Amino acid sequence: VKNINYTKDLIKKINTKKISVGIIGLGYVGLPLSILCAKKGFKVYGFDIDESKIKKIKSNYSYIERINNKDIKILNKNGFFSSKFKNISNCDIIILCVPTPLKNKRPYIYHIKSTIKSIKKFLVKGQTIILESTSYPGTTNEEILNKLNKDFDIGKDLFIGFSSERINPGVNENKIHNVPKVVSGHSKNCKSVISNFYSQIFSKIVIANKIEIAEFSKLLENIYRSVNIGFINEMKLVADRFKLDIFEIIKIASSKPFGFRRFDPGPGTGGHCIPIDPIYLAYKSKKLGFNPRFIELSADTNIKVLSALIKKIFYLLKKHKIPKNKAKILILGISYKKNVDDLRESAAIRLLDILLKKRIKNISFSDPHIKNSINTRALTFNSRGINITPQNLSKFDISILMTDHDKFNYKMIYQYSKNILDTRGRFKVDSKVTRG
Amino acid sequence: VKNINYTKDLIKKINTKKISVGIIGLGYVGLPLSILCAKKGFKVYGFDIDESKIKKIKSNYSYIERINNKDIKILNKNGFFSSKFKNISNCDIIILCVPTPLKNKRPYIYHIKSTIKSIKKFLVKGQTIILESTSYPGTTNEEILNKLNKDFDIGKDLFIGFSSERINPGVNENKIHNVPKVVSGHSKNCKSVISNFYSQIFSKIVIANKIEIAEFSKLLENIYRSVNIGFINEMKLVADRFKLDIFEIIKIASSKPFGFRRFDPGPGTGGHCIPIDPIYLAYKSKKLGFNPRFIELSADTNIKVLSALIKKIFYLLKKHKIPKNKAKILILGISYKKNVDDLRESAAIRLLDILLKKRIKNISFSDPHIKNSINTRALTFNSRGINITPQNLSKFDISILMTDHDKFNYKMIYQYSKNILDTRGRFKVDSKVTRG
Numbered sequence: 057v058k059n060i061n062y063t064k065d066l067i068k069k070i071n072t073k074k075i076s077v078g079i080i081g082l083g084y085v086g087l088p089l090s091i092l093c094a095k096k097g098f099k100v101y102g103f104d105i106d107e108s109k110i111k112k113i114k115s116n117y118s119y120i121e122r123i124n125n126k127d128i129k130i131l132n133k134n135g136f137f138s139s140k141f142k143n144i145s146n147c148d149i150i151i152l153c154v155p156t157p158l159k160n161k162r163p164y165i166y167h168i169k170s171t172i173k174s175i176k177k178f179l180v181k182g183q184t185i186i187l188e189s190t191s192y193p194g195t196t197n198e199e200i201l202n203k204l205n206k207d208f209d210i211g212k213d214l215f216i217g218f219s220s221e222r223i224n225p226g227v228n229e230n231k232i233h234n235v236p237k238v239v240s241g242h243s244k245n246c247k248s249v250i251s252n253f254y255s256q257i258f259s260k261i262v263i264a265n266k267i268e269i270a271e272f273s274k275l276l277e278n279i280y281r282s283v284n285i286g287f288i289n290e291m292k293l294v295a296d297r298f299k300l301d302i303f304e305i306i307k308i309a310s311s312k313p314f315g316f317r318r319f320d321p322g323p324g325t326g327g328h329c330i331p332i333d334p335i336y337l338a339y340k341s342k343k344l345g346f347n348p349r350f351i352e353l354s355a356d357t358n359i360k361v362l363s364a365l366i367k368k369i370f371y372l373l374k375k376h377k378i379p380k381n382k383a384k385i386l387i388l389g390i391s392y393k394k395n396v397d398d399l400r401e402s403a404a405i406r407l408l409d410i411l412l413k414k415r416i417k418n419i420s421f422s423d424p425h426i427k428n429s430i431n432t433r434a435l436t437f438n439s440r441g442i443n444i445t446p447q448n449l450s451k452f453d454i455s456i457l458m459t460d461h462d463k464f465n466y467k468m469i470y471q472y473s474k475n476i477l478d479t480r481g482r483f484k485v486d487s488k489v490t491r492g
Numbered sequence: 493v494k495n496i497n498y499t500k501d502l503i504k505k506i507n508t509k510k511i512s513v514g515i516i517g518l519g520y521v522g523l524p525l526s527i528l529c530a531k532k533g534f535k536v537y538g539f540d541i542d543e544s545k546i547k548k549i550k551s552n553y554s555y556i557e558r559i560n561n562k563d564i565k566i567l568n569k570n571g572f573f574s575s576k577f578k579n580i581s582n583c584d585i586i587i588l589c590v591p592t593p594l595k596n597k598r599p600y601i602y603h604i605k606s607t608i609k610s611i612k613k614f615l616v617k618g619q620t621i622i623l624e625s626t627s628y629p630g631t632t633n634e635e636i637l638n639k640l641n642k643d644f645d646i647g648k649d650l651f652i653g654f655s656s657e658r659i660n661p662g663v664n665e666n667k668i669h670n671v672p673k674v675v676s677g678h679s680k681n682c683k684s685v686i687s688n689f690y691s692q693i694f695s696k697i698v699i700a701n702k703i704e705i706a707e708f709s710k711l712l713e714n715i716y717r718s719v720n721i722g723f724i725n726e727m728k729l730v731a732d733r734f735k736l737d738i739f740e741i742i743k744i745a746s747s748k749p750f751g752f753r754r755f756d757p758g759p760g761t762g763g764h765c766i767p768i769d770p771i772y773l774a775y776k777s778k779k780l781g782f783n784p785r786f787i788e789l790s791a792d793t794n795i796k797v798l799s800a801l802i803k804k805i806f807y808l809l810k811k812h813k814i815p816k817n818k819a820k821i822l823i824l825g826i827s828y829k830k831n832v833d834d835l836r837e838s839a840a841i842r843l844l845d846i847l848l849k850k851r852i853k854n855i856s857f858s859d860p861h862i863k864n865s866i867n868t869r870a871l872t873f874n875s876r877g878i879n880i881t882p883q884n885l886s887k888f889d890i891s892i893l894m895t896d897h898d899k900f901n902y903k904m905i906y907q908y909s910k911n912i913l914d915t916r917g918r919f920k921v922d923s924k925v926t927r928g
Contacts, residue, residue: 193734222748236747262747268736273744276727277752280720280745287719287786291712294773297780298629300704308709309716311672311698312658316713317753337730344733349793350723353785 062182062213063245069148070252073097078147080171082109082137084328084398085188085221086153087120088229090135091127096257100135101143110137121397121425122229144178149186149253152200153221155328156189156336163336165191168199176204184215184249190275190333192340193268201242211243217250218267220274225327226396236260240270278333279351284319285330286354289361292321292491296364301491303481323458323479323492324362324403326392331358331401362403365479365492366410369454372475372490378453380416386452387421388469389459390430390441397425399432404458409435420452424463446472456492457482498618498649499681505584506688509533514583516607518545518573520764520834521624521657522589523556524665526571527563532693536571537579546573557833557861558665580614585622585689588636589657591764592625592772599772601627604635612640620651620685626711626769628776629704637678647679653686654703656710661763662832672696676706714769715787720755721766722790725797728757728927732800737927739917759894759915759928760798760839762828767794767837798839801915801928802846805890808911808926814889816852822888823857824905825895826866826877833861835868840894845871856888860899882908892928893918 069075077093079086082104094100104110112119114137116129136143144150154167168189179185185204187196196218201210208214222228222235237258241247247263255261264270288306295302302321310318325331334351341348373383392402399405404421408430411419420442421430430437442448444465449455449472457469460480470476476483479492505511512535515522522538530536540546548555550573552565572579580586590603604625615621621640623632632654637646644650658664658671673694677683683699691697700706724742731738738757746754761767770787777784809819828838835841840857844866847855856878857866866873878884880901885891885908893905896916906912912919915928 193736224750235749238744238747260747262744264744265740266736268734269740269744272731272734272736272741276741276745277748279727280723280752283719283723284716287716290784290786291715294777294782294784295708297777297782298704298708300629300702300708304701304705305708305712308674308698308700308705309712311674311696312713313671314660316716341730341733346730346733348726348730349789350726350786353789357786 060182060213063215063249066148066182066184066215066249067252070249070256073256075099075148075253076101076146078103078144078150079153080104080141080150080175081153081155081167081189082106082113083153083155084120084225084229085223086151087118087123088223088232089151089153089188089221091123091131092233092257094131094134097134098256100131101147102131102135102137103139103141103144104137105139107139110139113137120229122226127230141175141178144175145180147183149184150175151186151188151219153188156191156332157328158332158335161335163192163339165195165199168195172200172203176207179204179208179214181208181213184217184246184253186216186250187218188221190220190278190329190336191271192275192336193271194340195271196267197242211245215241215246215249217241217246218270219250219254220270220277222277225398226393233258236262238262238264238270238273240264240267242267272337275333275337278329279337279354281319282325282330282334282354283350284317285322285325286357288319289321289324289357293361293364296491301485303491306481320481321361321479322403323365323407324358326401326403327398328400331355362406362410365407365456365477366414368477368490368492369411369456372454372477376453376475380414382418383416383454384418384452385411385416385420386442386449386455386473387419388423388444388455388457388464389461390421390423390426391459391461394459394461395425395463399426399430402459405430405432405435407456407458408437412437422448423459424461444468449473496618496649499651499685502584502618502620502651502685503688506685506692509692511535511584511689512537512582514539514580514586515589516540516577516586516611517589517591517603517625518542518549519589519591520556520661520665521659522587523554523559524659524668525587525589525624525657527559527567528669528693530567530570533570534692536567537583538567538571538573539575539577539580540573541575543575546575549573556665558662563666577611577614580611581616583619585620586611587622587624587655589624592627592768593764594768594771597771599628599775601631601635604631608636608639612643615640615644615650617644617649620653620682620689622652622686623654624657626656626714626765626772627707628711628772629707630776631707632703633678647681651677651682651685653677653682654706655686655690656706656713658713661834662829669694672698674698674700674706674709676700676703678703708773711769711773714765715773715790717755718761718766718770718790719786720753721758721761722793724755725757725760725793729797729800732927737921739927742917756917757797757915758839759801759843760794762837762839762841763834764836767791798842798846801843801892801913802850804913804926804928805847805892808890808913812889812911816850818854819852819890820854820888821847821852821856822878822885822891822909823855824859824880824891824893824900825897826857826859826862827895827897830895830897831861831899835862835866838895841866841868841871843892843894844873848873856884858884859895860897880904885909
């Protein structure tokens with residue numbers, strides 16, 4: 057038998073663009089990545105255990121608002137989509153983009169574990185497996201490398217690494233290739249194969265010395281945001297005590313050209329990153345005997361800031377002598393951040409849930425990105441969103457601006473709302489507007 | 493009696509550069525500001541209760557390393573310096589740059605109070621008083637306005653405001669005029685006079701709506717830093733548990749072009765801003781019924797990170813079987829940040845103090861900016877600093893890099909130190925170097 061140099065062969069195959077890329081998990085991370093690969097001329101195998109996603113892709117329909125049907129069409133030209141893993145054998149590069157959520161407030165890496173279990177029998181020598189799902193340092197080694205190093209000689213006939221995704225929802229889904237791509241690998245060969253691959257599709261590659269360094273760096277990026285949002289939300293609560301408007305304070309501080317970065321307060325964080333990723337690091341760190349308190353405090357402030365908002369709602373109702381059972385409340389913006397249709401961990405959903413539990417029955421929402429009734433793991437709300445019209449706005453006692461979509465007609469909102477509780481600093485505080 | 497329009501008169505005087513500026517407190521803030529005013533052609537009256545400072549200025553000698561004697565000479569050409577306040581009567585603009593430290597871990601605004609008490613009898617109609625000392629929101633109104641509004645018609649014949657200083661020690665002392673200047677005033681007239689004045693000497697003026705907004709914004713700027721340094725120091729402790737080098741992680745995370753700002757861990761914060769300013773806000777906020785926990789946690793992490801360093805020192809000594817009473821330790825860098833000669837609240841001083849208390853007798857320090865023995869409020873240490881030489885370095889069991897001055901010869905330090913404890917990420921971790 058000839059001694060095959062899998063490293064050399066694979067790199068050659070990559071550089072001549074003759075590789076097939078398998079992407080497992082076709083959500084917010086996997087779908088844009090698949091499109092990017094297809095556009096660069098790679099054959100793409102897309103996998104998702106959710107049959108409905110496979111069907112939608114096959115019929116050229118995008119299930120993510122920010123991704124065009126046109127791009128799904130391009131994907132289908134050179135792509136094969138399935139909920140079964142048989143085609144894994146045909147892939148040179150296999151990338152895991154599966155969800156890493158929380159379950160019972162703890163990291164839930166079941167999808168990584170089950171994926172590896174499912175694809176194991178289809179793996180062949182000369183392949184590369186890359187984790188793009190965010191998880192705590194050690195995941196790639198514990199859940200992928202250690203599960204495969206009995207059957208393969210890692211770094212010789214199977215290459216393993218981690219590469220973080222840096223998607224900014226609502227902003228860069230269609231230009232992720234411009235963001236520097238962090239890569240890491242188990243050995244020198246792994247690093248070499250993986251960085252060669254990503255340099256085909258990303259404009260800049262950043263190589264981490266160790267897989268755990270890359271894994272940790274992704275968490276650090278998001279925990280930085282989580283801490284700063286938590287901090288500025290706490291500063292909002294402080295400013296409230298001083299009867300000062302935090303947004304005015306932030307505007308002034310932002311004029312400092314060095315040593316200050318603007319973060320804006322809000323009604324509490326949402327999405328797949330900020331409320332979840334920090335818990336991953338905290339969980340593993342606690343196991344190692346150290347409790348990272350900034351993470352805990354940030355998560356805690358997230359809850360506190362929504363409680364403060366709810367207090368303000370009831371204060372306003374009381375001030376205007378509106379009994380709870382007659383209160384009419386409009387929630388403006390229901391997604392977790394502006395200009396997206398993403399409801400995951402949204403503070404507006406939490407607010408809606410709490411208000412319903414507090415027996416406020418007359419609640420509506422309006423969101424230019426979400427028209428249908430709400431059916432998430434956290435909440436079922438059977439009314440559809442309403443449109444912003446003078447008539448609609450004037451029906452409600454309080455309009456609460458939760459998510460400041462650019463598509464909102466703020467002039468109309470201001471003119472026709474009776475009272476505005478503004479959590480985003482879009483309106484100036486006056487007799488009608490209270491800072492939320 | 494003719495009805496005098498003090499506002500109009502003063503603005504005219506400012507714009508024709510015929511004003512005299514009185515600066516009270518000639519330290520890190522007041523001295524550069526005095527020089528700036530003198531260079532722009534204003535007559536300067538400088539006041540400091542510290543006679544020795546007045547003497548030094550009069551003999552053209554700068555007591556701040558980063559300020560040249562040449563500039564003190566310029567100052568003397570058009571300046572009058574005294575420890576007595578009689579000349580306050582001659583000043584059109586009076587700026588308070590007095591210290592606002594802590595006493596018993598609480599804000600100590602005695603210097604503001606006593607200054608106002610002392611200058612009160614010399615005040616005349618048509619003057620402007622500006623506070624540049626950092627303090628909690630409300631200070632200007634409580635300690636200046638409320639103390640003078642019985643004798644003056646504020647906004648008519650006396651103008652009062654707050655303007656934050658944005659000096660970055662070791663970096664911008666000689667170009668503070670390029671940093672946007674935040675100004676505020678009690679009334680429209682006050683804002684007008686004060687922004688007219690500062691626009692003569694600063695290139696950009698930022699007007700805050702309220703004095704308290706300006707006061708709070710200065711604290712927010714520094715608390716942002718304090719929180720982020722606290723956070724990254726905690727991340728260092730987490731990385732230690734994972735046996736990863738935090739500096740490698742930060743380097744990778746810093747490649748993210750949006751949503752991340754690099755902060756570096758260290759042995760604990762120092763200087764006049766970061767350890768002190770946050771306490772000012774926390775103090776007043778607590779009085780208003782709200783305890784800002786990010787501030788507390790940041791201060792606490794500051795202590796924790798030094799304790800962790802001390803543990804590492806004793807671990808290293810034990811590892812190398814060096815008994816405590818024979819241990820020889822060299823502290824590299826004794827100022828609170830790099831490239832300055834400022835010892836205020838320095839972590840290196842705290843370390844020195846703790847090591848001495850733990851009966852390590854053989855300690856030396858080396859600092860290119862501080863040669864003399866140490867005599868601060870916190871510590872008296874009678875040995876002078878030593879120079880970095882091969883012979884000197886090889887005498888010590890551990891060299892601890894506390895402050896990473898650019899003037900250090902790092903190659904020599906690496907070559908001749910027996911063991912290095914590096915708190916600043918200047919060296920790569922290896923058999924000789926431990927991350928501190």
